[in-house]
Amino acid sequence: NPEVNNYSLLDGIDNNDETTGQPTHRPSVDGIQEFKVLTGIYAAEYGRQSGGQIVITTKSGSNSLHGTGFFFHRNDNLDARNFFLVGPKPELKRHQYGGSAGGPLVRDRTFWFVTYEGLKLAEGVARLRTVPTARMRAGDLSELTRRALDPLNNRQPFDGNRIPENRIHRTSRGFLEYWPSPNVGGIANNYAFNGSRTQNQDQFTVRVDHRFSDKDNLYVSYDFMQRENTEPSNSLCGDRGLPLFGCFEPERTQHGAIVHNHIFAP
Secondary structure (H helix, E strand, O other): OOHHHOEEEEOOEEOEOOOOOOEOOOOOHHHEEEEEEEOOOOOOOOOOOOOOEEEEEEOOOOOOOEEEEEEEEEEOOOOOOOOOOOOOOOOEEEEEEEEEEEEEEEOOOEEEEEEEEEEEEEEEEEEEEOOOOHHHHOOEOOOOOOOOEEOOOOOEEOHHHEOOHHHOOHHHHHHHOOOOOOOOOOOOOOEEEEEEEEEEEEEEEEEEEEEOOOOEEEEEEEEEEEEEEEEOOOHHHOOOOOOOOOEEEEEEEEEEEEEEEEOOOO
16 A cells, blocks of 8 residues: 555554655654554554554653664765766765663653754755757757747748747746756757755654553653755756756654553453
């Protein structure tokens, strides 16, 4: 089944994007106690969607103080050069780091656990696209095999496949200002675009557990993520691969849970 048919639970609470069906929040791996993927026939507490049920539980603290830390770095020093690249090779810098910690607030009663994860990414983007040549911008389409038809003359072909200059609308001329000129020879794949994609992300999780008795325990968890993406060629929104058509994509997710477990009988 596609991802939109799956159902995700985080600490027992719905964790689904209602538009795409994907998980709304993806917790740091260091903060996951366990996860289960259920398929087939489910118990009554599951089964909202027809696909798999992804059940994730975050970690809790204990009587001992424990922590983790990590740092991941990648760059372009050993990367191969893009075959179609024009100009210097784009840089790549990826820093992913974070950690977790947990321990007691009140021994045998109350515990805490926190995680943090950050990502800083600057990645070169190389695209090869087709743009109008100088002759095409002036209405001369003789370089093309496809015929241009005159809508004001019963769709007859323009003479010599050339659109008269006085027939080019001012709106089209305005759009040409935003369309780059070729920087590679030919009429197809004649524009090489190099840009930089950036992504800055910070997320954290806080969880507090309290044990009232052998029959009652309570936990409260809160997850937060802030991401800011810059896509220079707007490939995520149509793959145009041209400058001035990029987009800025901020995203924030928050997820909270308050869970009280009570055992009525063995």
